[in-house]
Amino acid sequence: MLRLPAFQLLRPATVAEATHMLAELGPQAAPLAGGTDLLPKMKRRQLQPRYLVSLRGLRELRGWSGSPEQGLVLRAGCTLAEVAAQPAVRSAYRALAEAVAVCSNPILHRMGTLGGNLCLDTRCTYYDQTEHWRQALGWCMKAPGPRTPEEVPCRVAPGGSRCWAVSAGDGAPALIALGAKVRLVGARGERVLPLEDLYRDDGIRYLDKSPDELVVEVLLPPADGLRSTYRKVRRRGSLDFAALGVAAAVRQDPDGTVTSCRLVLGGVASRPLVLEEVASLLVGQRLEQEVLERVSEAVYRAVHPMDNTDFTVLYRRRTAPVHVRRALEALAS
Amino acid sequence: MERAVRLKVNGQEHRVLVPPHRTLLEVLREDLGLVGTKHGCELGECGVCTVLVDGEPALSCLVLAHEVEGHEVTTVEGLATDGQLHPVQRAFVESGALQCGYCTPAMVLVTKALLDRVPEPSGEQVREAVAGVFCRCTGYVKILEAVQAAARRLREARA
Numbered sequence: 001m002l003r004l005p006a007f008q009l010l011r012p013a014t015v016a017e018a019t020h021m022l023a024e025l026g027p028q029a030a031p032l033a034g035g036t037d038l039l040p041k042m043k044r045r046q047l048q049p050r051y052l053v054s055l056r057g058l059r060e061l062r063g064w065s066g067s068p069e070q071g072l073v074l075r076a077g078c079t080l081a082e083v084a085a086q087p088a089v090r091s092a093y094r095a096l097a098e099a100v101a102v103c104s105n106p107i108l109h110r111m112g113t114l115g116g117n118l119c120l121d122t123r124c125t126y127y128d129q130t131e132h133w134r135q136a137l138g139w140c141m142k143a144p145g146p147r148t149p150e151e152v153p154c155r156v157a158p159g160g161s162r163c164w165a166v167s168a169g170d171g172a173p174a175l176i177a178l179g180a181k182v183r184l185v186g187a188r189g190e191r192v193l194p195l196e197d198l199y200r201d202d203g204i205r206y207l208d209k210s211p212d213e214l215v216v217e218v219l220l221p222p223a224d225g226l227r228s229t230y231r232k233v234r235r236r237g238s239l240d241f242a243a244l245g246v247a248a249a250v251r252q253d254p255d256g257t258v259t260s261c262r263l264v265l266g267g268v269a270s271r272p273l274v275l276e277e278v279a280s281l282l283v284g285q286r287l288e289q290e291v292l293e294r295v296s297e298a299v300y301r302a303v304h305p306m307d308n309t310d311f312t313v314l315y316r317r318r319t320a321p322v323h324v325r326r327a328l329e330a331l332a333s
Numbered sequence: 334m335e336r337a338v339r340l341k342v343n344g345q346e347h348r349v350l351v352p353p354h355r356t357l358l359e360v361l362r363e364d365l366g367l368v369g370t371k372h373g374c375e376l377g378e379c380g381v382c383t384v385l386v387d388g389e390p391a392l393s394c395l396v397l398a399h400e401v402e403g404h405e406v407t408t409v410e411g412l413a414t415d416g417q418l419h420p421v422q423r424a425f426v427e428s429g430a431l432q433c434g435y436c437t438p439a440m441v442l443v444t445k446a447l448l449d450r451v452p453e454p455s456g457e458q459v460r461e462a463v464a465g466v467f468c469r470c471t472g473y474v475k476i477l478e479a480v481q482a483a484a485r486r487l488r489e490a491r492a
Contacts, residue, residue, distance in 0.1 A: 002375040008334065009353035009399055038357075039395045040376040056400060087459075106379060107390045107443070107465035111372075238464040239378060 002043040002130070010053045015060050015185055020085045021053050022214035025189035031055055031214060033077065034037060034112040036104070036198070044299045045131040046143045047121075048130055061216060062116070068092030068223040076115025076215045080171075083114050086318045087293060093220055095228035095247045098173035102230070105238045115215040118172055118182065122165035122203045122270055123241060126155035142204050149204065156308040159227045162203050165203030165270060166242040172199070172263040174230045174273045177247035186213035196264075199271035208268055218322070226251050229330050233267075235310055240268040243310045244320055248327040256286045256332075268305045268316065278324075287332035295328065298320035338402055338410030342367065352396045358382045358393035361408060369409040369438045373467075382464035383439035384408050390443050390465070409438035412445065420484040420490060430479035432470035439466045444480045448487055454480070461468050 009032075012018040014029040022029050030049035032038060033056070034077045039046045055061060061077030065234045068088050074232045080100040083089055090097045103117065105107065137155065139145040141163045144152040149163075174197070183192050186209075202210050208216075228249035234240035245266030251259045261274040261282040278298040285291045307313040335352045342365060351366045358375070359491055361367045361384070373379035375394045380394045385407040387420045412419035418426070421444050432436045440463060447462040454462070469478060 001372060003356040006354050035395050036377050043376060105465035106461055107383060107392055108377060110389050111391055
């Protein structure tokens, strides 16, 4: 059996208490929300925190407020199933509803949380393996076993100096396309930042936050006519992580002219890939075949996945423009 | 640190000494002897360890025993009453919806949770409900038939 390593379980009563515990214990502690990403990683000894700070009992992290007209606030402890069922999300922020609905499977939807999904560890063929598998290969930079990261190469690009593990969450691309911000609370205060700024282009230090900071809220701006969708490529229709995620959000004039557009890809880089230049090709245009053709070509040039997830790297690169185009066609119709 | 945890399983209270790193799956099988709950991948992928926590499916391999204190846990052993199989179990037997049987406890429990919420599910709702549990004998068609048979049986019993 794969068993968890021993740890101490701490149960703070408030977010403030949780952040102080995390600040005091430093890197030997980890927050525990739904546990659907953290606990498997601990069983495989990819992560071995000595303390888990449980966020499950914290009422401050549950529920939502606001509306599509004023903007919606989703607290980070909402389960993915709760987010998918939330009426305002379903009506006005479709990309998010569609993204969480295809995240993993229906049982894990009820366990996993929105905050946990946004902080999902990056993934890689050489990292998401049992301890014995990784030891047999001589470890990797992201989980160097008894060695230091400097002593072990990245198995995907051994000549380089960085880790290429992939951001494969479904929630982040959708929420970035929708213009969401996140509120972080740490032991020394709180801050609000655009969600895309939470992510770094680094497979190891993939979140730009200190260990004591918790994602407590997701802030969605007023929907204001924004139409959005999310598509996912994975081998099986249930469970699998995204080999490619495509989030698209557009605002159009009554005559169909695009006034603003956001395109964000998951599964192709260490952070959600915001395709700003590609999206700018659509502004001032209608979603017509000729424009979509140019957009497809630009997506192909902008996407450079590494060979470290499911499917061949060539397939993943070639399929990205196809799915961006299908997403935009869905929004055009 | 090991401490006594009060677990309510199938309506019965248990006090078990458990360190925090033991999962509900381990405690059910190894401390309480409830081996109807199966262990499969133990990484939250296959779904065969599914139990109901407060009536909703949860993967017991990813739930810490300490975290279900105060909640109601139902395993497949808790479904039969007075030696009579639960209507969902009977529907699975009569539909031939099992081959090796390893995923069956989980399939039965996700079916019960679905039918408690949605007495007349659509084909899509049934497929979605069982999507988190893997049958590797590829017996899904019979399983989908069994869920609909169970739904009919429960509706008739209520009528």
